[in-house]
Amino acid sequence: MVITPLARLVYRPRVEGKDLVPKTGPIIFASNHLSFIDSIAIPVAAPRQVHFLAKSSYFEGTGLSGWASRQFFTSIGAIPVRRGAGQAALDALDQQRTLLESGSAVALYPEGTRSLDGRLYKGRTGVAFLALQTGAPVVPVGLIGTDKVMPKGATMPSLKHRVTVKFGQPLDLSHHGESSSGRARRSATDEIMAAIHALSGQELAGAYNEVQPQSPIERIKQALPHERR
Numbered sequence: 674m675v676i677t678p679l680a681r682l683v684y685r686p687r688v689e690g691k692d693l694v695p696k697t698g699p700i701i702f703a704s705n706h707l708s709f710i711d712s713i714a715i716p717v718a719a720p721r722q723v724h725f726l727a728k729s730s731y732f733e734g735t736g737l738s739g740w741a742s743r744q745f746f747t748s749i750g751a752i753p754v755r756r757g758a759g760q761a762a763l764d765a766l767d768q769q770r771t772l773l774e775s776g777s778a779v780a781l782y783p784e785g786t787r788s789l790d791g792r793l794y795k796g797r798t799g800v801a802f803l804a805l806q807t808g809a810p811v812v813p814v815g816l817i818g819t820d821k822v823m824p825k826g827a828t829m830p831s832l833k834h835r836v837t838v839k840f841g842q843p844l845d846l847s848h849h850g851e852s853s854s855g856r857a858r859r860s861a862t863d864e865i866m867a868a869i870h871a872l873s874g875q876e877l878a879g880a881y882n883e884v885q886p887q888s889p890i891e892r893i894k895q896a897l898p899h900e901r902r
Contacts, residue, residue, distance in 0.1 A: 688718045690840035694812055696721060699773040700843065703800050703865050704814035705793055705873045706782040710823045710830055711816055715780050718838035724772050725780040726752055726765055766803065773807045780814075783865055784882045789825060793866070793875035794882035801861035804844075805852035811865055813841035815872025839872040 694700070702715055702723060716723045734743070752768060769779050781803075783796030804811050817837040823830040844864060850857030870877065 685835055686714060686718050687835060687837040688840075689837070690842075691718070691720050693840050693842055694720050695810065695843060697776065699776050699807060699809040700778045701773070701800060701804055701809050701811045702778060702780040702814050702840075703783055703796075703811050703869065704780060705816055705869050705875065706784050706787050707791065707816055708787065708819035708823045708825075710836075711782070711787075711819050712780065714816055714819055714836050714838055715814060719778070719840075721778055723778050723780050724752055726768065766799070769803055770807060773803070773809045783862060783869070786882055787825065788875075788878075788882060790878075791820060791875060792878040793870055793873060794878045795880060796862040796866040796869075797881070798855075798858040798862045800865060801846060801849075801858045802852050804846050805849065805857060805861060808847065810843040810845055812843050813865060813868035813872055815839040815841070815869055815874070817873060841868050841872050844868060 702719065704711060704715060712725050715725070734740075752772075769781070772779050781800045783800045784794045785797050788794060800811065803809070815838075817839070818834055819836050821831070821834040822836055846861040846864065849861040849864070852858065
């Protein structure tokens with residue numbers, strides 16, 4: 674693919690721990706999330722092809738810009754998925770499971786969405802659920818500087834800053850228990866986030882990265898105890 678070597682040439686990412694990444698078999702890259710370009714930085718730095726889920730709208734445009742968008746996201750291993758809760762979330766989980774069962778590598782963000790203040794938020798348990806269910810090891814990833822290269826609201830990445838991508842030791846989470854256990858999912862998620870924190874060095878937020886609810890019903894739902902996936 675032309676995109677990957679070109680991105681390496683232009684942005685010269687600093688990469689650490691590349692030799693720790695298994696070259697074959699299913700793996701889950703679990704990373705902190707600071708910028709839109711995180712999903713470009715990981716495939717560019719990884720020693721093998723990485724798949725991640727991207728909004729289906731990136732693949733549905735028309736004309737020259739739509740074609741360019743489809744070509745770009747396909748070239749970096751993106752797979753279209755319709756975002757949302759309920760069936761859409763289950764479909765996304767099935768896509769990731771299928772990729773892992775075929776021996777592929779996938780990249781996920783346990784925080785769920787980008788950190789706008791640079792802090793590392795608590796992880797949701799979906800990544801751990803997938804790892805426990807498939808037996809795939811989790812490779813923690815610490816991204817540094819992607820928010821400076823392309824902060825929220827920017828239309829083009831900056832060439833003034835460099836990105837650092839740190840790969841950690843693969844984690845075997847099977848000792849936490851079965852994927853059907855909420856306690857196992859939570860403790861496995863905490864282990865993943867501790868490994869990411871050790872790599873990224875971010876300040877810990879100690880909370881979930883959630884959009885502030887607007888309506889009274891949404892505020893009540895968010896206050897109710899539930900397991901964040």
